[in-house]
Amino acid sequence: MTRICKDGFNREFIQEKPKMYGIAYTQNILSGRWKYLILWFLKTKKRRYSEIKAFLGNISQGSLTKQLRGLEADGIIKRKVYPNIPPRVEYSLTSKGEALIPIIDLMGEFGIEFGEKG
Amino acid sequence: MTRICKDGFNREFIQEKPKMYGIAYTQNILSGRWKYLILWFLKTKKRRYSEIKAFLGNISQGSLTKQLRGLEADGIIKRKVYPNIPPRVEYSLTSKGEALIPIIDLMGEFGIEFGEKG
DNA sequence: CGGTATCCCTAAAGATACTG
DNA sequence: CAGTATCTTTAGGGATACCG
Numbered sequence: 719m720t721r722i723c724k725d726g727f728n729r730e731f732i733q734e735k736p737k738m739y740g741i742a743y744t745q746n747i748l749s750g751r752w753k754y755l756i757l758w759f760l761k762t763k764k765r766r767y768s769e770i771k772a773f774l775g776n777i778s779q780g781s782l783t784k785q786l787r788g789l790e791a792d793g794i795i796k797r798k799v800y801p802n803i804p805p806r807v808e809y810s811l812t813s814k815g816e817a818l819i820p821i822i823d824l825m826g827e828f829g830i831e832f833g834e835k836g
Numbered sequence: 837m838t839r840i841c842k843d844g845f846n847r848e849f850i851q852e853k854p855k856m857y858g859i860a861y862t863q864n865i866l867s868g869r870w871k872y873l874i875l876w877f878l879k880t881k882k883r884r885y886s887e888i889k890a891f892l893g894n895i896s897q898g899s900l901t902k903q904l905r906g907l908e909a910d911g912i913i914k915r916k917v918y919p920n921i922p923p924r925v926e927y928s929l930t931s932k933g934e935a936l937i938p939i940i941d942l943m944g945e946f947g948i949e950f951g952e953k954g
Numbered sequence: 955c956g957g958t959a960t961c962c963c964t965a966a967a968g969a970t971a972c973t974g
Numbered sequence: 975c976a977g978t979a980t981c982t983t984t985a986g987g988g989a990t991a992c993c994g
Binding site for chain 4: 776781
C-alpha cells in the first residue's frame with residue numbers, strides 16, 4: 719500500500735522533501751521557453767522592453783509581457799517605468815534573480831558541451 | 837529594421853549565440869514538470885520503474901513512461917531490462933546525465949532559500 | 955513605446971482501460 | 975511489473991487588433 723502525501727510526494731522519501739520542493743519551486747518559476755534567456759540577458763545590466771524583445775527575436779508581445787509579469791510577480795525582476803512620452807520601461811534583476819544566474823550559466827555550459835552544434 | 841536569424845535570435849547578439857543555444861538546449865531536454873525530479877532521484881543509484889513512480893507519487897503511468905523515453909532518447913539515462921517474469925527494468929544516469937546534477941542541486945538550494953515553505 | 959484584449963493552436967500532462 | 979493505447983484536459987505560446 720503506497721502512502722502518498724497530499725502534495726503527491728511519497729512519505730517514504732519525506733527526508734528528501736525540502737530539496738524536492740526546492741527543485742519543483744525553482745522549476746516552476748522558470749517554466750516556459752523564455753524565462754531563462756530573459757534572465758540571462760538581464761545578467762549584465764538593466765534592459766528596456768524593446769531591447770529584450772529584439773534580443774529574443776521571435777517572441778510575440780503578448781508572450782513577452784506575460785513572461786515579464788510572471789517574473790516580476792515571483793520577485794525575480796524589477797520593473798521601472800519612466801513617465802515619458804513615449805514611455806520607457808526598464809527591467810533589471812532583483813537579488814533573488816541574481817541568485818538564479820549561476821544555474822543559468824551552468825545550463826549554458828552544459829548545452830555547449832553536450833548539445834548539437836547550433 | 838530588426839534583422840533576425842532564421843533561428844529567431846537577433847544578429848546584434850551573435851556573439852552570445854553559443855551560450856543562448858546552450859541554455860535553450862538544456863532547457864529543452866529538461867522541459868516538463870518531472871524530469872528534474874527524476875534525474876535527482878537517480879543521482880545516488882539506479883532505480884526501478886516502480887521506485888521512480890512511488891517517489892514521484894502522483895504521476896500517471898503514461899506520463900512517466902513518456903518522460904523516461906524522452907530522457908533516454910536524449911542520452912541522459914540508460915534503461916536496462918532484466919528478462920524476468922515479472923519484468924524488471926532499471927534506470928540509471930549516463931555520464932551526460934550526471935553532468936546535469938550540479939544544475940539540479942543548485943535549483944534545489946535556490947528553492948530552499950527563496951521558495952515558500954512547503 | 956510598451957503595452958491589453960481576444961482568440962486560436964499545440965504540447966504536456968492526466969485518467970482510464972487493457973496487456974505480455 | 976512495466977508498460978501501451980486512447981481520450982480528455984490544461985497551460986504555454988502565437989497572431990492579430992487596438993490603446994494611453
